[in-house]
Amino acid sequence: MNRTAMRASQKDFENSINQVKLLKKDPGNEVKLKLYALYKQATEGPCNMPKPGVFDLINKAKWDAWNALGSLPKEAARQNYVDLVSSLSPSLESSSQVEPGTDRKSTGFETLVVTSEDGITKIMFNRPKKKNAINTEMYHEIMRALKAASKDDSIITVLTGNGDYYSSGNDLTNFTDIPPGGVEEKAKNNAVLLREFVGCFIDFPKPLIAVVNGPAVGISVTLLGLFDAVYASDRATFHTPFSHLGQSPEGCSSYTFPKIMSPAKATEMLIFGKKLTAGEACAQGLVTEVFPDSTFQKEVWTRLKAFAKLPPNVLRISKEVIRKREREKLHAVNAEECNVLQGRWLSDECTNAVVNFLSRKSKL
């Protein structure tokens, strides 16, 4: 309907006032001030209040907004109010489609369960029978879920695992479907995919939190260095057995781990494959806090829900301040790690380790 061509009736105005009360998403202070000013102008005419004192910040902002409308006629203010509310319609639509507190579940994922509730988008690895090993499809789906989460109306994003593992890392069968171009082409494709995948974590704009529900292996550990907080059950372990697999570090861990935990401790993990308990990982700064498994989910989600009530813009802005000066470096590290790994995947050391695992001769 072309509202500029017609005058809003009193009924339209009242409907808009009611719609504002139903807004699910806070439209922000600027819009709220505009709504306030237009409402006052439409119902009382030009600003008739004494100017509040300079320290009465909120009433002063309201007064300024109302006063700025000057002698705008009441009918025009009513029309502008109705137009402004109708421009907020996406927020209104989401409020009418989603019951408060409803768990919004994204479909279209084979390897993940993605839900959005209470300001939190939860991306859950969902291959519990394979210990949440990350196959090619899952790499693509995690990137898709992260891109969607970066744009949705959630405040924070959480990664976690379904079942007893957080994730057993790269699915070793990723090395088995060889394309017509042979193993070189496979290694190249994997390097391209890995670089894009890790890049999504480097660039993710909102607070990203890992809820590590159980053991974590390989790339699911290294990526933690790119998260903003890591909460772990005391059942979790952290293992990067790269050398056992003939592989070199990825996920920017060659840069983040020495910074987080000291070069020597990082060497023990990334080169010698030392497995850390949750308590050890916490002492070394990789994990933010450890919880007893019996109360882990309850305690962590209570905390995350409280975080998600913080003002969203400042969370993103503060994350950007922290990440900004590291971003370029992280992308360079990622590129280099992928390049080195591409060579490693063609090595006998790596091929033998993968064949041994797949023929059930070895396990971590």
Ligand SMILES: CCCCC/C=C/CC(=O)SCCNC(=O)CCNC(=O)[C@H](O)C(C)(C)COP(=O)(O)OP(=O)(O)OC[C@H]1O[C@@H](n2cnc3c(N)ncnc32)[C@H](O)[C@@H]1OP(=O)(O)O
């Ligand atoms: C695009 C490419 C990017 C590449 C990026 C590189 C990343 C590097 C890494 O991530 S290195 C880490 C790789 N991960 C591993 O080496 C772990 C291998 N798995 C194991 O050692 C064990 O499975 C275990 C210790 C994780 C769990 O042992 P457990 O005895 O408890 O369970 P099962 O072995 O019986 O496992 C159940 C089924 O799950 C399959 N599985 C588990 N992990 C993987 C995996 N990483 N890759 C492939 N398959 C995995 C396992 O084979 C069982 O399957 P089955 O029931 O069909 O036999």
